[in-house]
Amino acid sequence: MQSRKDPVFLEERVEAFLGSFLEQLKAMSDNDFHVRRKGLIVKKLEKAKNLAEETGDYWGQIRSGYYNFSQGKLHRCESRREQSIIPSDEIDAAALETITKMQVLEMYEKYLLPKGLSRRTLAVHMISRRLEAPLPLPGETIEIVDIPAFKMSLDSTPGATPVGLHETSIPGSRM
Numbered sequence: 001m002q003s004r005k006d007p008v009f010l011e012e013r014v015e016a017f018l019g020s021f022l023e024q025l026k027a028m029s030d031n032d033f034h035v036r037r038k039g040l041i042v043k044k045l046e047k048a049k050n051l052a053e054e055t056g057d058y059w060g061q062i063r064s065g066y067y068n069f070s071q072g073k074l075h076r077c078e079s080r081r082e083q084s085i086i087p088s089d090e091i092d093a094a095a096l097e098t099i100t101k102m103q104v105l106e107m108y109e110k111y112l113l114p115k116g117l118s119r120r121t122l123a124v125h126m127i128s129r130r131l132e133a134p135l136p137l138p139g140e141t142i143e144i145v146d147i148p149a150f151k152m153s154l155d156s157t158p159g160a161t162p163v164g165l166h167e168t169s170i171p172g173s174r175m
Helices: 007-027 030-045 051-064 088-098 101-112 147-153
Strands: 074-077 084-087
Touching (some): 030 101
16 A cells, blocks of 8 residues: 555554454345355456456566466366366355355454454555655664565565476477
8 A cells, every 4th residue: 555644554544444344244234245255256257358458467477577477367286187277266266156254254353353363464664755744764774775686685585586487389489
């Protein structure tokens, strides 16, 4: 999220939203839940409408540096002898068909609410230089100017690594 507000303020607003949305979720009728679930299933199964949408997905992978062009699109099914490729969107849609409002509420209370038993959060505060009231920065603050170089310097996340070699299917290609 991007704002000229203080990151702590924004984090407090997110927490307030999570608490208030639980009430909306509880108040939702079973029919309304069913309609919303069906809408999500339709959205999951929706194919790219045009070349711009499809290339946008590919450019996102290129910009990220991971080059996993099938990310979010394919799932290897190892339960059969042969490895068939099943679109993961179809797997997600099938799982959504069986989910109940009660399961969503249980998951929400366990993982998303501030007092949830299994809740874990990670907040990265990036402070805008255009902040309305500049905050004093802690002494251990590090300003990261070159993001790829910073990532490569870390032991745990050395930076993007391509998924693997991609073979071309163009006959007569030298690649």
